[in-house]
Structures are given as C-alpha cells and as structure tokens.
Amino acid sequence: MVQQDLDPRGDSVLEVSGVHKSFAGVHALRDVDFALRPAEVHALIGENGAGKSTLIKVITGVYRPDSGTVRLDGRERDFRNPLEAQAAGISTIYQEVNLVPLMSVARNLFLGREPRRFGLVDVGRMNREAAEVLGRYGVDVDVTRPLRTLGLGAQQMVALARAVQIDARVVIMDEPTSSLEPREVETLFSVIRRLKEQGIAVVYVSHRLDELYAICDRVTVMRDGEVVHTGEIAQLERLRLISLMLGREMATVRDKGTTAFDTDRHERQTGRPVLSAEGLTVRHRLHDVSLDIHPGEVVGLGGLLGAGRSETAKAIVGALGTDAGSVEIEGKPLHRRSPAAAIRAGVVMLAEDRKAEGIIPNLSVRENISLAALPRLSRAGVVSQAKQDEVVRLFMERLRIKASGPDQKVSDLSGGNQQKVLLARWLCLNPKVLLLDEPTRGIDVGAKAEVQSIIDELAADGLGVLLISSDLEELIEGSDRVVILKDGHVVGNLDGEDVSEDGLLDALATAPPLSPDDPDLPEQPGPATGPENPGGTPRAGSDPAAAPVKEKQR
Amino acid sequence: MTSAVLPPPATAKARAPRATLGERIASQVQRRGALAVLVLVVAIASATSSTFPTWSNISSILGNNAFVWLLALGMTFVIMTGGIDLSVGSMYALGGVLGAYGSTHGTWLAVLLPLAVGAAWGTVQGLLVAKAGMAPFIVTLVGLLGLRGLLQAVTDEGATTYLVPQHSAFRHLGSGVWTPVLITAAFFVLGIVLLTRTRFGHTLTAMGGNENAAVLLGLPVARTKVTVYLLSGTLAAAAGALGGARLGSGVTTIGIGYELTAIASVVIGGTLLTGGSGSVGGTAAGVLLLAVIHNLIDHYFSQYGSAFTDTVNGGFLAAVVLLQTLLSRKQQLE
Structure with a gap:
C-alpha cells in the first residue's frame, strides 16, 4: 500500500517552519516544523489539544502564526483568511461538516465557483454537473434537495467532492472518515489514491490507526503543541505510534489493549430488565425493534450507517415519534412519549451530533452541566448556587474534565472534554439507563480511552447502558451483548463469546435480505444467530419462534 | 483536473426516498404561503365587496404603495x-427630502444625491457590522435615530x-x-436574479445559513x-x-415605522428571520398581501377608527406567521 517509489528528496510543496502560536498565554504550537512532499499522503496525528487543528488552521489561513513561516512551493506565504489559502491551492475538509444545511446540495458543491453564463449562475448546468460529480462519489441523490436532508456520511462526501473539485495542490482532511461507513471509506481512499497520482499532497488527520496504515506514506506525531516524530509510517510500529502519541511507555499500551474497556464482561444481572423496548416501529425507519437492557450491562447496538441505530435510541426516549411499540422502565410502561418524560423515568440519551443537539457553546462548563438538573438544584424557581457548584465540581472531578475552571466557556474545550461535559449533564440526573450514540466520535485517543473507562465504571455501578458506535473495536470490547440492526430490523443478537468482530460481520452478512414486495413485514430470523446463540435473550428478532407470532398479531 | 480525480463509480445506488405528495404540498405552501393567502384574500374580497375590485381602488393600492415596497426588497437581502x-x-x-431638494437644482441631482447618501450610509453600516463586528440591530438603530437627526x-x-418644481x-x-x-x-x-442567479446571491444565502462554514469555504463574507x-x-x-417625486415635496414626517412593515412583509413572504432561506418573490407576495389586507381593513373597519x-392588522400578522410556523414544523418532522 505504501508507495516507496516517490522521490524521497523531492522538494516540499508545503513547508511550515518554526511556527509558534499561543492563545491567551497558552502555547498551542511550539516551534513546529512540518514538511509536505508532493504526491504523498501525510498522516498528522496526536491527541486533541496536541495542536493538530491549530496547525491546520495556521496552514489554511484561519489563524496567523505568532512567529515562523509557511511556505508553499518554496515561496513564503502569509494567508490572511481561508479564501487566500484556497486560492493558492490549499483545500480543506473539516471534521464537522462545514456546509450550509439549508441550501441545495448542488449549490453547496459549487458555492463560490458556480458555473456562469452571461454573468449569471447557470443553474441547469450546475445541477447537472453536481449530479454527475456526486454520482462518482457514490452519492446518488436529488441535488436540488437541501443538504440537511442528506445523512451525515453523504454530507461529508459532498464536502469531500467540493474540496477536491477546487484546483488544489494540497488537500487537508481533518477526520474525514468520522461519519463515513466502511464502503464510503473505500471510496474516499480511491479518491486519495487518484489525488496522489495527480501529484497532489494530502494531509490526513485521523484517530483511526487502521486507516493511517492503509493509506498514508509518512506520519507526523504531535503532542502538547510540539512535533515529536516525523517519518515513514511503515517503519513505525503501531504500539510505538500510540506510545508516542500518548507519551506513555509502550509496555503500558501493550498491556491495556487499544481501547480502555475492561477485558472482563460485566456480571450479568438476570433479574428484571431496567429498560425493555417492545416492537418499536417508525415508518420507513424501524420495524418491530425490541430490546432489553439489564442493570449493569452494556448493550451494544451494531449495524451499518442508516441501519436505524440512532433512530432506535431516539424512539426509546421519545425524540422520534413511533407508530407502534412500547417502552417499559423497571416494568412500568412509559405512557407519555417525550424526552422530558423519559428523563423523568430515568432514561437519558447522549446525542450523536454534539454540536447540534447537545452543547450550548457560549455557556460555561458549569451552566452546561447543570442545565438538565436545574429543576433539582432549585427551590421555587431559584437556583441554589451552592448545590450547583457542588454538583459541577463533583462531576468535573469524576469525569476528569479538563477545563481552567467551571466558568470556562464550553466552546473553548476540546471535543473530548465537551463530550464529558455532556455526559456529566446527564449523569447528574442520576439516570437508570444511559443511551450513548457515538460517544467517542471525533475525540482523541486519550479522551476516548477515558470516556470508555467511564462507561465501564458506570455500568459497574449498576447503570444500564446502550452503546451505539461505528468503531467496531469499541463496540465489541465495550459491549456485553450486541443487538444487530439492518435496515431497521433486528437481525442478530450476539452474547458472550459471540461478541466478536467475526460474529458481528457474520450476522450482518448472513442476515436474510429484505423482501422487496413487503419491506414492512418483520423478517425471518437469520440462521447464523439462532443455533449458536444459546445464552441469547429470547427477545429481538433472533428467536425463531417469536417473529412469526408477532407477524400474526398485526 | 476536476473530472480526472474522480474514483470509479461507487456500487451503491441507494436513492433516498422522494418526498411524498403531502410533504411537497406542505413545502410549497410554506414557501409560497403568502401567495396562496393573497390569492385567497383577493378572491374573497372581490366576491363579497363591490368596491374592492374597482380600478380606482386597485390603482390606489398599487400606485400609492409601490415605492415603499422597495424597502422590503432591500430588507430581504439583509x-x-x-x-x-x-x-x-x-x-x-x-431620500424624499434630498430628492426634492436636488430637484430644485436639476433632475440628475434629484436622482443622484439620495442614491449617493443612501449608498454611503449603507456602506458605513455594513462596515460597522462586517468589520467591527457590531450587532446589526444596534448599528441600524443608530441609523434610524441618526438619519432622523440629519x-x-x-x-x-x-x-x-x-418642493419639486412643477415642470x-x-x-x-x-x-x-x-x-x-x-x-x-x-x-x-433584478432582485430575484441577484438572489438566485449570482454568486453574490449564493454567498449571502450561505452566510445566513451557516456563517462559520461560509468563512471556511473561502467565501467573501465581509464584502x-x-x-x-x-x-x-x-x-x-x-x-x-x-x-418624494410622487408627492411633489420632501415630507419629513413620513417613513416612521416603515422598517417594521418591511420586516413584516419579508417574514410573511417566507424568509427566515434567522437568515439562510427565503425569496424575493415571497417578499413581493408579502408586501402585496399586507397592502391588500390594509386596504380591506380600512374599508370594513374604518368606522371603528x-x-x-x-x-386587526397586528392580529392578522400573528395568524399568518403562526400558520407558517405550523407548516414548517410539519416539514421538519418529516
């Protein structure tokens, strides 16, 4: 995969040397050197707060360095804004999709360089070309639809197509795969290979080590605002890479594995499930999804993008209206279906999209944490400052939230710490069940490990946890049981020894295809999950007897 | 290089489900709600009133208000x-006073003087908003007060x-x-073309939708x-x-509260007050709807003062906006 036939002494297309940047006296970058050769894919890795994003922003003209130089093709450049960097041939795909949700897909793709005729935008041509271009990225949609109606993965592909369309010399990809599913990652990789063939240099930022080894030629590791290593990635052992990133000894990394989950499964509590969802159905999205969560267990929800994982969590808490189905908490049915009612019953959900559905960026850590708990912290509508302080302090400590203090603005924190703030917000409600939708997406390795061990601790304390993750390792090492969804149906149920990567892939692969005539019918159980699943719960679509009965009840 | 870079066609052909008929109607009504209500109101008024569909009434609605509608056009962009x-x-x-004053020195000055002052003042406001990062509400409130002083x-x-000279x-x-x-x-x-068919129009729509993204996309946001x-x-x-040309003189007491009517027309026309979505055509329907309603209310309720x-006007505005909110909520739930 790694191409060694490139000229290793080739002059750098982009060269950053001696760059310093500090914010309010805190060094974000310290004497950073970074060189990018033409036609190479260069991995840039490090924990959040290591300075990767700041470096990228210096290169792309969002920030200006306090000292040091940025050279493009040997010429010193001082970009004052992203527009100038883009015009010079530096194109960037940001981690969070940064497009305009209300505008059409085609308009987003062509913003700023629309095809024109007689000075006016040629809408017909724009739409035609957009459809053609996106088709080649595997995005087959009506390009006149608003972007927000697309899934996150498709939106990311639009952003990618956009970045590549601009005549770029350097393409910077900041976590491009965080919202892509495996097939889309393959598409992305073939785009990157084509870029290489064109002599375009790619900076690839990702926390997924498999991807780095699959696609990158060289790697630069950053830690605490400094570059700690640069070299060929093939010559850098994986454990060595992790230890460089974390600044820890290799032996420690080896012992603990790549995720921070305890290798032991949690004690199965056989009593009554704390949460029991039965026959959840949402038109076009979920079909008769049932699952149980017992106190102290982590139930993984597996499946590909669009399989209905997030929808299941949303349907449980009532954020998504259901057409059929019921939810019981400790045996008591949840009558009113709304997030507020679910919270009162002790079920909380950490939403997938931090930016849109969770964090209130301009409020402080304290305010963000205590938001949901305000009713409990106040008497007659007056918030008790003392109680609030105590709760906030407790959770900042318990979840190891790194902030200058409770009054720091949440938007100043790293992604990982923002996630912990959100987790703290829900935990101070003393929930019984925690639904986690992609809890470690877009956060760095260190914070990821911390969030993972927090999940472990919470389950050990008797909380029922539903874990949704696109990260297979995380799902498998973190879950005691995995319920597998496909196209809105439960197609498998892994338990005990079956919770493995192979087991999950097997279940996904052998799940019977949907009947094209009647997609609303619950499907027959898959043969792969039935027999060799002795310890499996009798719930979910995996029970050979259950599905036909349910069908008759309709 | 654009097309050469592309990967082989992907295998998946998972076409997203198309919007159902109901959703499409809801979307149309939301976008053209003002037009629908306008047609409805005009039809009812024409059927029930003998004076509404007369030429003198229609010409007074159009002729007397047309210029004021330009405020709503500019407001749409903002x-x-x-x-x-x-x-x-x-x-x-x-503008009226400057036009009347200029006309005493010649027609050209009557046209150019107000335009120059309007452009200059607008530029200053724009710079204060875009470069100094001040809140548009405050900057233009200063304009509201300051221009009255001027x-x-x-x-x-x-x-x-x-007075504008007779001849x-x-x-x-x-x-x-x-x-x-x-x-x-x-x-x-011209406004429709500008908003939908130029880079300027696309850029300003993008800014309203997600200003941060527009900056990172390299769009000329400040400009x-x-x-x-x-x-x-x-x-x-x-x-x-x-x-002023129509009235034949510069009237100083005119224009009070016009900015709010303009904002109301824009919002009734379906433009989001938070930006990022809207249309000039909608604003046109909005101003016409308000003018017709006003005319009708004058007609039916003038005896009550x-x-x-x-x-009644305010109540109607609330009803229209409520209806649009309900429609757009339905669309989001989809």
Whole structure:
C-alpha cells in the first residue's frame, strides 16, 4: 500500500517552519516544523489539544502564526483568511461538516465557483454537473434537495467532492472518515489514491490507526503543541505510534489493549430488565425493534450507517415519534412519549451530533452541566448556587474534565472534554439507563480511552447502558451483548463469546435480505444467530419462534 | 483536473426516498404561503365587496404603495444574511427630502444625491457590522435615530419644505399608477436574479445559513455583508426619492415605522428571520398581501377608527406567521 517509489528528496510543496502560536498565554504550537512532499499522503496525528487543528488552521489561513513561516512551493506565504489559502491551492475538509444545511446540495458543491453564463449562475448546468460529480462519489441523490436532508456520511462526501473539485495542490482532511461507513471509506481512499497520482499532497488527520496504515506514506506525531516524530509510517510500529502519541511507555499500551474497556464482561444481572423496548416501529425507519437492557450491562447496538441505530435510541426516549411499540422502565410502561418524560423515568440519551443537539457553546462548563438538573438544584424557581457548584465540581472531578475552571466557556474545550461535559449533564440526573450514540466520535485517543473507562465504571455501578458506535473495536470490547440492526430490523443478537468482530460481520452478512414486495413485514430470523446463540435473550428478532407470532398479531 | 480525480463509480445506488405528495404540498405552501393567502384574500374580497375590485381602488393600492415596497426588497437581502436594517424608514424620509431638494437644482441631482447618501450610509453600516463586528440591530438603530437627526438638520427642524418644481422631469418618475409599479417591478425582477442567479446571491444565502462554514469555504463574507447594507440603504433612499417625486415635496414626517412593515412583509413572504432561506418573490407576495389586507381593513373597519385597524392588522400578522410556523414544523418532522 505504501508507495516507496516517490522521490524521497523531492522538494516540499508545503513547508511550515518554526511556527509558534499561543492563545491567551497558552502555547498551542511550539516551534513546529512540518514538511509536505508532493504526491504523498501525510498522516498528522496526536491527541486533541496536541495542536493538530491549530496547525491546520495556521496552514489554511484561519489563524496567523505568532512567529515562523509557511511556505508553499518554496515561496513564503502569509494567508490572511481561508479564501487566500484556497486560492493558492490549499483545500480543506473539516471534521464537522462545514456546509450550509439549508441550501441545495448542488449549490453547496459549487458555492463560490458556480458555473456562469452571461454573468449569471447557470443553474441547469450546475445541477447537472453536481449530479454527475456526486454520482462518482457514490452519492446518488436529488441535488436540488437541501443538504440537511442528506445523512451525515453523504454530507461529508459532498464536502469531500467540493474540496477536491477546487484546483488544489494540497488537500487537508481533518477526520474525514468520522461519519463515513466502511464502503464510503473505500471510496474516499480511491479518491486519495487518484489525488496522489495527480501529484497532489494530502494531509490526513485521523484517530483511526487502521486507516493511517492503509493509506498514508509518512506520519507526523504531535503532542502538547510540539512535533515529536516525523517519518515513514511503515517503519513505525503501531504500539510505538500510540506510545508516542500518548507519551506513555509502550509496555503500558501493550498491556491495556487499544481501547480502555475492561477485558472482563460485566456480571450479568438476570433479574428484571431496567429498560425493555417492545416492537418499536417508525415508518420507513424501524420495524418491530425490541430490546432489553439489564442493570449493569452494556448493550451494544451494531449495524451499518442508516441501519436505524440512532433512530432506535431516539424512539426509546421519545425524540422520534413511533407508530407502534412500547417502552417499559423497571416494568412500568412509559405512557407519555417525550424526552422530558423519559428523563423523568430515568432514561437519558447522549446525542450523536454534539454540536447540534447537545452543547450550548457560549455557556460555561458549569451552566452546561447543570442545565438538565436545574429543576433539582432549585427551590421555587431559584437556583441554589451552592448545590450547583457542588454538583459541577463533583462531576468535573469524576469525569476528569479538563477545563481552567467551571466558568470556562464550553466552546473553548476540546471535543473530548465537551463530550464529558455532556455526559456529566446527564449523569447528574442520576439516570437508570444511559443511551450513548457515538460517544467517542471525533475525540482523541486519550479522551476516548477515558470516556470508555467511564462507561465501564458506570455500568459497574449498576447503570444500564446502550452503546451505539461505528468503531467496531469499541463496540465489541465495550459491549456485553450486541443487538444487530439492518435496515431497521433486528437481525442478530450476539452474547458472550459471540461478541466478536467475526460474529458481528457474520450476522450482518448472513442476515436474510429484505423482501422487496413487503419491506414492512418483520423478517425471518437469520440462521447464523439462532443455533449458536444459546445464552441469547429470547427477545429481538433472533428467536425463531417469536417473529412469526408477532407477524400474526398485526 | 476536476473530472480526472474522480474514483470509479461507487456500487451503491441507494436513492433516498422522494418526498411524498403531502410533504411537497406542505413545502410549497410554506414557501409560497403568502401567495396562496393573497390569492385567497383577493378572491374573497372581490366576491363579497363591490368596491374592492374597482380600478380606482386597485390603482390606489398599487400606485400609492409601490415605492415603499422597495424597502422590503432591500430588507430581504439583509435578513437573508441573518442581519436586520432598522434604518430604512428614516432613510426613506431622508431620500424624499434630498430628492426634492436636488430637484430644485436639476433632475440628475434629484436622482443622484439620495442614491449617493443612501449608498454611503449603507456602506458605513455594513462596515460597522462586517468589520467591527457590531450587532446589526444596534448599528441600524443608530441609523434610524441618526438619519432622523440629519433630516431635521437638512430641513431646519422641519421649517423648510423643499418642493419639486412643477415642470421638473423628476415628477414624472412618480406620477400615475404604472410608472411606480413598473419601476418597482423592475427592481424586484433584478432582485430575484441577484438572489438566485449570482454568486453574490449564493454567498449571502450561505452566510445566513451557516456563517462559520461560509468563512471556511473561502467565501467573501465581509464584502458580501457590506454590499447587502449598501444595497438596502441605496434602495431605501431611492424609494424615498421616488416617493418624494410622487408627492411633489420632501415630507419629513413620513417613513416612521416603515422598517417594521418591511420586516413584516419579508417574514410573511417566507424568509427566515434567522437568515439562510427565503425569496424575493415571497417578499413581493408579502408586501402585496399586507397592502391588500390594509386596504380591506380600512374599508370594513374604518368606522371603528384607525386604532382598531392597526390591532386587526397586528392580529392578522400573528395568524399568518403562526400558520407558517405550523407548516414548517410539519416539514421538519418529516
């Protein structure tokens, strides 16, 4: 995969040397050197707060360095804004999709360089070309639809197509795969290979080590605002890479594995499930999804993008209206279906999209944490400052939230710490069940490990946890049981020894295809999950007897 | 290099489900709600009233209001970027006085003087918003107050009234029914083209939708912001001058509260007050709807006094916006 036939002494297309940047006296970058050769894919890795994003922003003209130089093709450049960097041939795909949700897909793709005729935008041509271009990225949609109606993965592909369309010399990809599913990652990789063939240099930022080894030629590791290593990635052992990133000894990394989950499964509590969802159905999205969560267990929800994982969590808490189905908490049915009612019953959900559905960026850590708990912290509508302080302090400590203090603005924190703030917000409600939708997406390795061990601790304390993750390792090492969804149906149920990567892939692969005539019918159980699943719960679509009965009840 | 870079066609052909008929109707009604209600109101009024569908009534609705609608046109652009321009009412009055004053020195000055002042003031407001990062509400509130002050100064605190000379060609610009209507319609058509068919229009829509993204996409955000306030100021001054031409003099007491009517028209026309979504056509329907409603209310409720008229007007506005909110909520739930 790694191409060694490139000229290793080739002059750098982009060269950053001696760059310093500090914010309010805190060094974000310290004497950073970074060189990018033409036609190479260069991995840039490090924990959040290591300075990767700041470096990228210096290169792309969002920030200006306090000292040091940025050279493009040997010429010193001082970009004052992203527009100038883009015009010079530096194109960037940001981690969070940064497009305009209300505008059409085609308009987003062509913003700023629309095809024109007689000075006016040629809408017909724009739409035609957009459809053609996106088709080649595997995005087959009506390009006149608003972007927000697309899934996150498709939106990311639009952003990618956009970045590549601009005549770029350097393409910077900041976590491009965080919202892509495996097939889309393959598409992305073939785009990157084509870029290489064109002599375009790619900076690839990702926390997924498999991807780095699959696609990158060289790697630069950053830690605490400094570059700690640069070299060929093939010559850098994986454990060595992790230890460089974390600044820890290799032996420690080896012992603990790549995720921070305890290798032991949690004690199965056989009593009554704390949460029991039965026959959840949402038109076009979920079909008769049932699952149980017992106190102290982590139930993984597996499946590909669009399989209905997030929808299941949303349907449980009532954020998504259901057409059929019921939810019981400790045996008591949840009558009113709304997030507020679910919270009162002790079920909380950490939403997938931090930016849109969770964090209130301009409020402080304290305010963000205590938001949901305000009713409990106040008497007659007056918030008790003392109680609030105590709760906030407790959770900042318990979840190891790194902030200058409770009054720091949440938007100043790293992604990982923002996630912990959100987790703290829900935990101070003393929930019984925690639904986690992609809890470690877009956060760095260190914070990821911390969030993972927090999940472990919470389950050990008797909380029922539903874990949704696109990260297979995380799902498998973190879950005691995995319920597998496909196209809105439960197609498998892994338990005990079956919770493995192979087991999950097997279940996904052998799940019977949907009947094209009647997609609303619950499907027959898959043969792969039935027999060799002795310890499996009798719930979910995996029970050979259950599905036909349910069908008759309709 | 664009097409050469592309990967082989992907295998998946998972076409997203198309919107159902109901959803598409809801979407159309939301986007063209003002037009639908306008057609409905005109039809009912024409059927039930003998005086509404008369030529004299229609021409008074059109001719007397047409220029004021230009304020809503400029406001559409500003609101699309997520901003607001409260200064247009005052600018309208100042434009009228400057136009009348200029006409005493010749038709060219009557046209150019208000345009120049409107453009200059708009540019200053735009720079304060885009470069100094001040809130549009505050900047243009300063405009609302400051321009009234300027107006007082120009007219010696209202003591001097400038009249447009009887035989000035300037008067022709505002006379009759068709001239104002055609001028205004021409501006609206230009506005539609500007918003939907130019990079400027796409950029300002993008800014209103997600300003942060627009900056990172490398769009000329600051320049577009300045241009938007420049446009709004210039249009307001032009509207004022044309209104002055119609009235034959510069009236200092005119234009109070016009900025709010303009904002209301824009919102009724389906433009999001937070920016990022809207249309000039919607605004056109919005101004017409408000004018027709006003006319009808005058007609039916004038015996109860003007205070009552305003209350009914306000209530109707609330009803329209409520209806649109309900429709757009339905669309989001999809």
